[in-house]
Amino acid sequence: xxxxxxxxxxxIAGWLANVVVGGPDRRGGCLFSxxxxxxxxxxxxxxxRLATGTEQSFDFDFPSFxxxxxxxxxxxxxxxxxxxxxxxxxxxxxPYRR
Numbered sequence: 001x002x003x004x005x006x007x008x009x010x011x012i013a014g015w016l017a018n019v020v021v022g023g024p025d026r027r028g029g030c031l032f033s034x035x036x037x038x039x040x041x042x043x044x045x046x047x048x049r050l051a052t053g054t055e056q057s058f059d060f061d062f063p064s065f066x067x068x069x070x071x072x073x074x075x076x077x078x079x080x081x082x083x084x085x086x087x088x089x090x091x092x093x094x095p096y097r098r
Contacts, residue, residue: 005060009068010037017072021080036079037072044071 011030014037044067048054 006038007034009060009065010034010041013037013040013065013068013072014076016069017076020069020073021076036076037068040070040072040075041068042071043075044068047071047074 011034014033014035017036017040018033041064048067
């Protein structure tokens with residue numbers, strides 16, 4: 001797959017992962033969605049290879065797209081879990097709340 005195809009593939013997979021995972025800070029931007037999609041596709045391919053023992057060819061087809069979306073969802077959920085673990089819960093009585 002060519003470089004431009006990876007960007008389009010990653011953008012769509014990252015956007016769908018962002019829609020599925022949701023959350024209050026869903027808007028990460030286009031570049032963030034592309035990065036999540038491309039890295040998620042690599043993560044999904046790695047997990048697929050570990051689970052099945054065969055390599056996933058990343059052609060522009062539905063099985064590869066499914067692996068990319070699942071990997072992107074997993075990556076985005078892990079990022080939000082790690083990012084959320086460092087936050088303190090807000091005090092609802094605080095005068096500085098937004």
